Amino acid sequence: MLLSGQVALVTGAGRGIGRAIALALAEAGARVAINYNTSAQAALELAAEIAAAGGEARAWQADVSETDQAAALVDNVLQHFGRLDILVNNAGITRDNLLLRMGEEDWDRVLAVNLKGYFNCCKAAIRPMTRARRGRIINIASVVGLRGNAGQVNYAAAKAGVIGLTKSLAREVGSRNITVNAIAPGFIETDMTRALTRDIREQMLKNIPLGRLGEPADVAGLAVFLAGPGAAYITGQVIAVDGGMAM
Numbered sequence: 001m002l003l004s005g006q007v008a009l010v011t012g013a014g015r016g017i018g019r020a021i022a023l024a025l026a027e028a029g030a031r032v033a034i035n036y037n038t039s040a041q042a043a044l045e046l047a048a049e050i051a052a053a054g055g056e057a058r059a060w061q062a063d064v065s066e067t068d069q070a071a072a073l074v075d076n077v078l079q080h081f082g083r084l085d086i087l088v089n090n091a092g093i094t095r096d097n098l099l100l101r102m103g104e105e106d107w108d109r110v111l112a113v114n115l116k117g118y119f120n121c122c123k124a125a126i127r128p129m130t131r132a133r134r135g136r137i138i139n140i141a142s143v144v145g146l147r148g149n150a151g152q153v154n155y156a157a158a159k160a161g162v163i164g165l166t167k168s169l170a171r172e173v174g175s176r177n178i179t180v181n182a183i184a185p186g187f188i189e190t191d192m193t194r195a196l197t198r199d200i201r202e203q204m205l206k207n208i209p210l211g212r213l214g215e216p217a218d219v220a221g222l223a224v225f226l227a228g229p230g231a232a233y234i235t236g237q238v239i240a241v242d243g244g245m246a247m
């Protein structure tokens, strides 16, 4: 199998895109560390599902926006599995509002989870990856980080920040055989988008050439590719999985 013997950590993997990525990495042969913040039950069920299919997975709670918790998460993974080959930064939240009405807490929290959380996990993972002289970091950004979106100045700033982080870190660690890439999903069917009104969904659909919303598995396919041998010479890239929405 493509990723057999390797260990992957996926943050915010209890549901949605993270869950689909964890499942797909396990299917490709990786042993998977599932991070969750509040959805313990879903994370444990996912670990059980992977085990039932013949894979290996274990779930750990951590709020990735907290530096100490992110560091402890990576330590736990290293202690349990003995290595870390693939980090998928996926944990994210939205707190949407027009700038005029956006509270400081909503700005701070979205930046803390969606940008600082990625920094925290990258920082904790880089040392063991550097020692091993190999590693794959996959950051889940968003087309909103490329194009902006009214009502999401906090989220768009965080996701644009993730793109800057990805390119800069790719330059820093390329010589250590560590690649860093970002996936920019468009409009994917998860709890995050199910909260949108029917009007907004219909409006979005009009802008998607492929004429449908994406599924979490559409994003997971690219994550597995970026983690695998076929992507060894790809780094610092932002690849959209958006049905053609942002082109």
Ligand code: NAD
Residues within 6 Å of the ligand: 011, 012, 013, 014, 015, 016, 017, 018, 035, 036, 037, 038, 039, 062, 063, 064, 065, 089, 090, 091, 092, 093, 113, 117, 140, 141, 142, 143, 184, 185, 186, 187, 188, 189, 190, 191, 192, 193
């Ligand atoms: P989701 O809300 O279903 O899942 C997000 C996960 O992150 C949840 O399991 C949540 O518990 C976890 N999480 C939140 N805060 C956390 C924290 N502090 N520490 C650890 N885990 C935390 O959303 P999703 O749609 O699956 O989103 C996954 C990623 O994809 C996010 O980064 C999101 O911004 C991005 N994204 C989603 C879409 C979309 O259309 N759904 C589009 C572009 C980008």
